[in-house]
Each structure stands twice: as C-alpha cells, then as structure tokens.
Amino acid sequence: MIIHASCFTLRPWRRGDEAALVKHADNRRIWRNLRSNFPHPYTREDAENWIAECLESKGRALRLAIVVGNEPVGAVGVEFGGGNGRSGGEIGYWLGEELWGRGIATEAVGLAAAYAMDELGIERLEAAVLQSNTASIRVLEKNGFTAFARLRKGAGRPGKSAIEIHYVKER
Ligand SMILES: CC(C)(COP(=O)(O)OP(=O)(O)OC[C@H]1O[C@@H](n2cnc3c(N)ncnc32)[C@H](O)[C@@H]1OP(=O)(O)O)[C@@H](O)C(=O)NCCC(=O)NCCS
DSSP, rough: EEEEOSSSSEEEEOTOOOHHHHHHHOHHHHHHSSSSSSSSSOOHHHHHHHHHHHHOOTTTEEEEEETTEEEEEEEEEEOOOTTTTSSSEEEEEOOOOTTTTTSSSHHHHHHHHHHHHTTTOOOOEEEEETTTTTHHHHHHTTTTTTTEEEEEEOOOOOOOOOOEHHHHHHO
C-alpha cells in the first residue's frame, strides 16, 4: 500500500529503513513531544525493534513512514482501539527536524486520517498533544480535529508536569 502526496509518499515501514530512522528520530526536540515510550537517544537497536513491531502490527495499527525521495524522514500512524462505543484509533506522528515548516505533517496526517476512516473503517480518531506544541496543535486543527479535554500532567517527561490537550475527529 502506498499513498502519494504532493512532495512525499506514505508507505509501511520495512527492513532497510533503520539507518534513516535513526538519523531523523534521534532528536531531543522530537522525543520531548512524544510519549515516553519513544526512545532517546534513538539507537540502531530501537530502529530494528520498531520495524520488527511494525511488521507484526497488521490488524492492530496502521504505521507508515513519511518518505521524501527514497528516504524515510518521519512517521504517521494510527493505533487501533478505544472509540467510546465506536471503532476508534489514536493518531501519532513526527517528522525529521530538517523538514519542519513545509506543510508535510499537515498533509501526512490528513492523508493517514482519511485512509484510516475511509478504507479501514475507523470512525473516531483521537490525538494527545502537549499544550506547548503549537505546531502539532495546528496540524490537528487544520485537519478538522477538535479539542475535547485538557489534562494536567498528561504526558510530562518523568518528573516534569505538562498540560496535555486531547483532540478528536469523528466520521
Ligand atoms: C509537529 C510536527 C510533526 C509538525 O511538522 P511540520 O511538517 O513542520 O508541520 P507543518 O509544516 O505541516 O506546519 C503545521 C503548522 O505548524 C506551524 N509551525 C511549524 N513549526 C512551528 C514552530 N516551531 N512553532 C510554531 N508553529 C510552527 C506551521 O506554521 C503550521 O501552521 P500554520 O499553517 O498556521 O502556519 C513536527 O514539528 C515534529 O515532528 N515535532 C516533534 C514531534 C511531535 O511534536 N509530534 C506530534 C506529537 S502530538
């Protein structure tokens, strides 16, 4: 499966992506905005584990690499589950810092959300974002997500508090 966008493609992670994954994911400015299971430093072993998990995740998740040229430079994915009585999923994403500010994440999230809802039957997509993460909030709002909860200490790094905003988009 492959989704073509204006200047990138979305496709499943595969073996051979490890070096590019480490190159782009090993970044404190990415790590600090993601859930605590995202490693830092991001090692070759982390990349191997991620790709092995992706290859086994069919039916539980949609996990796509954002590919520019031939290089995976980021990720967008939906973990299936939840949904408050509907078929649900949680969307997450990150992009290599050298590519920030070009509209790539906005378009990638829009395409992945549309694929999950139109092709996979997901009816309710959620996302959790730190209040300080202005860029990610814009990505969600430009894709029609609406804030529905504001939680203290939602996703703070160990020992730190943070405000987390939860967004939803329904079919
Ligand atoms: C969040 C992230 C994916 C955005 O990627 P991106 O491709 O640069 O985003 P876009 O270019 O589509 O821009 C989205 C919006 O954010 C704005 N933006 C981009 N960088 C910004 C920054 N550093 N500060 C404030 N706003 C910013 C853009 O201007 C745009 O808003 P606009 O349309 O109102 O101008 C990227 O910054 C990232 O990977 N961050 C670390 C991981 C992360 O936060 N993931 C999401 C967890 S919820």
